[in-house]
Amino acid sequence: MQMLGHCIFTQWKEVELTKFVLTDTVYSDQIPVQYLWRRTFMRSKRLWLVLSIVLIAVMVLAACATPAATPTATSTGPFIYGMLLVGPYNDNGWSTATYEGGLYVQSKIANTQFIYAENVNTASNPSTTAAQFAEQLLQRGAKAIIFNSDDMKDGVLEFATAHPDIPVIWLSGDYAWKEGQRYQPQLTDESDIMGRMEYGKMMAGCAAALTTKTGKIGFLGPLINDETRRLADSAYLGAKYCWENIAKQTTPLTFSVTWIGMWFNIPGVTLDPSQVADDFYTNGFDVVISGIDSTEAVVEANKFRGQGKDVYAVQYDYKDACNVAPDACLGVPYFNWGVALKPMIQSIIDGKYTRQFIWQGPDWTNINNPDTSMVGFQKSAGLSADASTKLDGFISELAGGLNLFTGPINYQDGTTFLAAGAVATDQQIWYMPQLLEGMLGDSVAK
Amino acid sequence: MVSNRTEKAGGFGNILRTLLTNRFSSITIAVLLALIITWLVVLVMDAPPLRVFSIMVNGSVGSLDAATQTLQAWVPLVLATCGLMFTFTAGLWNIGMEGQIEMGAICAYGVIHYMTGTPTPGYVAITLASLAGMAGGAIWAYMVGLLKNYGGVNEIFGGLGFNFIADAFLLYLVYGPWKPEGVAQGSTKMIDAQYWLPQLPGSYLSLWSLGLAIVGILVVTFVLKGTYFGLKLKAVGKNPKASFMMGIPTSRYMLLSFVLCGLFGGLAGSFQVTGFLHVLRNSISGGYGYLALMVGMLANYQPLIGVPISLIFTALNKGATGLVIDLQLDTNFSGVIQGLLVLCVLLMDGVRRRLTKTFRGVQHG
Numbered sequence: 001m002q003m004l005g006h007c008i009f010t011q012w013k014e015v016e017l018t019k020f021v022l023t024d025t026v027y028s029d030q031i032p033v034q035y036l037w038r039r040t041f042m043r044s045k046r047l048w049l050v051l052s053i054v055l056i057a058v059m060v061l062a063a064c065a066t067p068a069a070t071p072t073a074t075s076t077g078p079f080i081y082g083m084l085l086v087g088p089y090n091d092n093g094w095s096t097a098t099y100e101g102g103l104y105v106q107s108k109i110a111n112t113q114f115i116y117a118e119n120v121n122t123a124s125n126p127s128t129t130a131a132q133f134a135e136q137l138l139q140r141g142a143k144a145i146i147f148n149s150d151d152m153k154d155g156v157l158e159f160a161t162a163h164p165d166i167p168v169i170w171l172s173g174d175y176a177w178k179e180g181q182r183y184q185p186q187l188t189d190e191s192d193i194m195g196r197m198e199y200g201k202m203m204a205g206c207a208a209a210l211t212t213k214t215g216k217i218g219f220l221g222p223l224i225n226d227e228t229r230r231l232a233d234s235a236y237l238g239a240k241y242c243w244e245n246i247a248k249q250t251t252p253l254t255f256s257v258t259w260i261g262m263w264f265n266i267p268g269v270t271l272d273p274s275q276v277a278d279d280f281y282t283n284g285f286d287v288v289i290s291g292i293d294s295t296e297a298v299v300e301a302n303k304f305r306g307q308g309k310d311v312y313a314v315q316y317d318y319k320d321a322c323n324v325a326p327d328a329c330l331g332v333p334y335f336n337w338g339v340a341l342k343p344m345i346q347s348i349i350d351g352k353y354t355r356q357f358i359w360q361g362p363d364w365t366n367i368n369n370p371d372t373s374m375v376g377f378q379k380s381a382g383l384s385a386d387a388s389t390k391l392d393g394f395i396s397e398l399a400g401g402l403n404l405f406t407g408p409i410n411y412q413d414g415t416t417f418l419a420a421g422a423v424a425t426d427q428q429i430w431y432m433p434q435l436l437e438g439m440l441g442d443s444v445a446k
Numbered sequence: 447m448v449s450n451r452t453e454k455a456g457g458f459g460n461i462l463r464t465l466l467t468n469r470f471s472s473i474t475i476a477v478l479l480a481l482i483i484t485w486l487v488v489l490v491m492d493a494p495p496l497r498v499f500s501i502m503v504n505g506s507v508g509s510l511d512a513a514t515q516t517l518q519a520w521v522p523l524v525l526a527t528c529g530l531m532f533t534f535t536a537g538l539w540n541i542g543m544e545g546q547i548e549m550g551a552i553c554a555y556g557v558i559h560y561m562t563g564t565p566t567p568g569y570v571a572i573t574l575a576s577l578a579g580m581a582g583g584a585i586w587a588y589m590v591g592l593l594k595n596y597g598g599v600n601e602i603f604g605g606l607g608f609n610f611i612a613d614a615f616l617l618y619l620v621y622g623p624w625k626p627e628g629v630a631q632g633s634t635k636m637i638d639a640q641y642w643l644p645q646l647p648g649s650y651l652s653l654w655s656l657g658l659a660i661v662g663i664l665v666v667t668f669v670l671k672g673t674y675f676g677l678k679l680k681a682v683g684k685n686p687k688a689s690f691m692m693g694i695p696t697s698r699y700m701l702l703s704f705v706l707c708g709l710f711g712g713l714a715g716s717f718q719v720t721g722f723l724h725v726l727r728n729s730i731s732g733g734y735g736y737l738a739l740m741v742g743m744l745a746n747y748q749p750l751i752g753v754p755i756s757l758i759f760t761a762l763n764k765g766a767t768g769l770v771i772d773l774q775l776d777t778n779f780s781g782v783i784q785g786l787l788v789l790c791v792l793l794m795d796g797v798r799r800r801l802t803k804t805f806r807g808v809q810h811g
Binding site: 124128129131135137150151224225261266 | 505509511617629633636650722728729733734767768770772774778
């Protein structure tokens with residue numbers, strides 16, 4: 001039997017079809033397992049040679065590799081803090097704004113060093129999670145990690161759980177909010193920072209309402225969640241207020257929201273934001289307010305203006321986002337992340353860090369002060385002088401205490417959001433469940 | 447005439463010919479060629495090549511954390527590679543591996559989704575999820591095989607088509623029925639920790655998935671190299687018509703190779719959910735299906751050779767994440783190196799075959 005097995009496998013090595021068929025026909029009885037095993041795994045000396053070489057090469061390379069800097073308690077080097085950017089650092093939107101916030105801290109606090117990883121998202125890096133990127137920042141000496149996106153909520157939870165002693169700062173998050181719905185009491189070193197962009201979006205809506213000639217405003221929405229509904233609703237409230245009370249228009253305002261499915265374009269996964277913006281502009285919407293992290297709305301507006309159409313966009317996130325096409329842009333509500341990041345990083349350095357939930361509004365004395373105002377609005381060349389003046393008036397009203405989240409306001413499905421005279425609580429605004437009555441578009445994903 | 451010229455070429459010509467016609471030296475030359483081109487690409491990108499390589503090695507095996515991350519990412523790739531060995535052996539190009547991984551992930555998540563809140567123990571749910579994932583991948587692959595066998599649709603086109611369908615189905619689920627309440631964000635809610643494959647403390651590596659991957663490698667190698675089934679499958683791959691004439695049910699063997707391939711792909715997908723990401727989301731397959739095709743080609747369809755190659759490919763991927771942080775290079779840079787490796791090896795293999803043929807022709811002539 002042993003000879004039989006040996007015979008089969010000797011022929012097998014240089015198998016040719018005819019030999020195989022002969023072998024198969026003649027010897028069809030059971031082959032002892034030990035021969036199968038030996039033939040399969042033990043006789044390939046070259047294979048084991050290759051494996052050994054690879055193993056040795058990897059070990060040698062590992063030994064030669066420069067060890068990553070590891071943080072030590074007695075280190076006298078700069079205080080390193082790392083940031084994970086969901087998009088590229090130069091997206092002219094959300095990631096750029098947060099990146100600049102990181103640089104701002106470095107410029108304001110001596111002996112600090114800012115490191116970052118960009119494109120931390122499933123489309124660009126499908127096999128590496130945000131938590132794993134954070135580990136890499138940690139290996140490079142970071143003593144605090146900033147996650148810059150709502151998209152990283154699982155990564156924040158995973159990383160903060162694994163490293164309870166490392167301060168984790170989640171931009172736009174709410175795990176540290178005791179009164180919040182997603183409060184995570186066990187993450188003792190995790191803090192959240194967000195700007196009260198509701199005001200910025202109200203200004204954006206107002207600028208759009210003061211500019212539109214067709215009375216039709218489009219909102220280029222990202223994915224659908226509490227935050228995006230909150231911001232879309234804020235833009236609508238600002239637009240409605242200015243349309244009715246400043247522009248004194250009596251015809252109803254059309255305000256339509258289209259969600260693309262993500263904060264930025266992922267070909268094949270999201271709707272194409274350029275196409276969505278195009279659809280708005282070709283269907284009579286002459287102003288599109290961008291709610292996404294990139295600049296498609298204003299780029300498309302510029303394209304249509306080149307064809308003679310009088311259309312505009314309002315950008316989002318980053319103060320210089322309109323620079324790609326200033327004439328096609330009315331302005332941009334933006335974040336000064338450094339305003340909130342600086343004291344938090346300083347507190348970590350000083351050893352006085354405590355967990356916080358920060359939801360910080362504009363500095364109403366000067367909303368564009370980079371050192372004090374968390375949220376600002378940068379006007380652009382597309383905004384007419386008249387609209388600019390009126391917008392300033394609106395901003396003054398907001399600074400004076402005008403609260404557009406005051407009833408009566410209904411949700412999109414007609415149910416009551418705020419009764420007459422009622423003012424929304426922070427929880428009601430943060431966890432916005434629907435679009436508002438009068439808005440077109442989906443409140444929840446279908 | 448030719449013979450005279452060869453003789454005149456002297457020692458150098460002979461050495462060159464030997465180097466180019468020997469399999470191992472040919473592969474070495476291919477790897478060196480890929481490294482040289484990579485070096486040039488790095489220089490064009492205005493980055494220091496040595497530092498690039500140092501960062502990549504460091505990021506993949508330079509620390510315990512890096513090594514465990516590499517091993518964790520290696521699991522789905524090697525499983526996909528193992529699966530593809532069946533279809534490669536049968537002479538089939540299973541481009542649909544991406545879709546099979548996705549269907550595995552969908553089925554695994556589905557099981558956990560519907561078991562959450564029931565008293566089912568975690569380990570039972572994980573086992574069922576893995577089996578469901580394997581079944582999902584196998585069924586998806588089986589359909590590609592059916593289309594090929596009975597519809598005359600080439601498996602490349604069928605596989606691509608099913609990849610798109612799996613993608614669309616996945617997106618429908620994460621933006622639709624399985625979206626977190628009131629939210630559409632491209633991923634589901636994270637599964638409860640009791641449904642996670644146990645991970646090594648302080649790491650992202652699950653020894654269970656790693657162990658099963660190693661078992662998978664041994665099983666595939668044994669089946670393909672140590673059984674009559676493997677032998678017959680090889681015959682089908684080499685000459686389906688002759689095999690059929692000699693009594694091998696070719697269609698059944700092809701279909702079976704798809705099913706076996708899908709089982710592995712589906713298992714890889716289920717591990718993406720239970721052992722790594724803990725959610726179902728877009729891009730859940732991580733591109734491992736396409737990467738496994740490259741590994742399979744580079745390994746010349748030998749399962750055990752695929753093991754170190756898939757490990758190197760994973761190390762390249764993991765190491766490249768450090769490039770983003772240290773040099774602000776794109777992580778896709780690892781894809782450039784992988785592509786170059788495959789192209790160079792295939793190129794040198796072509797050169798080797800051509801020269802060998804010419805040389806034999808000269809000798810015989």
